[in-house]
Amino acid sequence: DGGITQSPKYLFRKEGQNVTLSCEQNLNHDAMYWYRQDPGQGLRLIYYSQIVNDFQKGDIAEGYSVSREKKESFPLTVTSAQKNPTAFYLCASSPPTGSTSTDTQYFGPGTRLTVL
């Protein structure tokens, strides 16, 4: 059963803590993305990765870090430097280069992070 999974579904963080959000895909997609969505807002790009061991900052990368050690996995760490981390975090991936829909993004179910 192919798809994108994110865990946990809900996450609570205390002030000053780092937390890591998991994103896994078994779609053989090359590119993976992390977005943040705030209530009533659109999606803002945090980080993205086109290939293994390479990633680029998006529009709001400050206070976040990522790694891409495996094609299937793109975890996001929300560090204590992120001052307002409460949001809905969405992971997405795109089909391989050369496919007919390489610029189409498919989303995982999301992780809702709340700072206590």
Next chain:
Amino acid sequence: QKEVEQNSGPLSVPEGAIASLNCTYSDRGSQSFFWYRQYSGKSPELIMFIYSNGDKEDGRFTAQLNKASQYVSLLIRDSQPSDSATYLCAVFSSASKIIFGSGTRLSIRP
């Protein structure tokens, strides 16, 4: 000017009518255009994509693209209560990035 603009709504449409959702974009070099549906508390789900000028139909959904006017729309025929959601317009820009609009909230009233 925002790169991708949508009316935030809510847009209220009676059941069975046609819902028309609109989106404008600023990058004239944009090549690909997407519509996502997002139910409250859920992640966006791709419902349509369009690359060429004109109309593209898929079931009750029709996407319309006018590159000269930098305008893309989504029509939903025979609207159902289950169509009530936020619809996100997304544009693949000339900088090879997908830019999302803030979404239009659609409400189908029985």
